[in-house]
Amino acid sequence: MGRLEDLKANVEEYFQSAELLFKQGLNNAAFMMYFKALVAITDYILWRDLRVLPENHRERFRIVKPRYPELYNVLSYYFPYYRDTYTKRVDDRVLVAIRNDVIRLKEKIE
Template sequence: MGKLEDLKNNIGEYFKSAELLFKEGLTNAAFMMYFKTLVTIADYTLWRDLRVLPDNHRERFRLLKPRYPDLYNVLSYYFPLGTHTQGKLMKDS
């Protein structure tokens, strides 16, 4: 399988996981999987168009901002919530 196909499969898997978690009332975990879905959509777009996969969120945002401002705005809006939720999940476990 190629990188695009792998990323596409990950998007579907993360989204399905998020939906299941949400239905079970596990909203923090569901949010993290929805956020991971968005991040993977961004990576899919970057790989498809630029053949680059960012190493971290900072690089991802740097690549997205000038080329895909709408995707950048959505991701940057939810990023603080995603990192806060992830920290909460790690603390609760």
């Protein structure tokens, strides 16, 4: 499997895991997996277009911000919620919003 195929498989695996957790009412775990799917979508786009894979979130944000402002806005909006899932419960509205954004962005790489 090539790098793009691996990244796409990761997107699908994270998304399917998130969907299962979402249906089970495990909201924090579902949110974390939707966020991982969002990051994998971002990495897919970065590899496809620039042949670059960031080593961490800071580098990812730095690369994405000037080149993909819409994607940056989505990523940066959910990142604080992602960090908060370690100590707080995710709000249902935020969970549904990230799910919808992941579905929308996932369609752009299919």
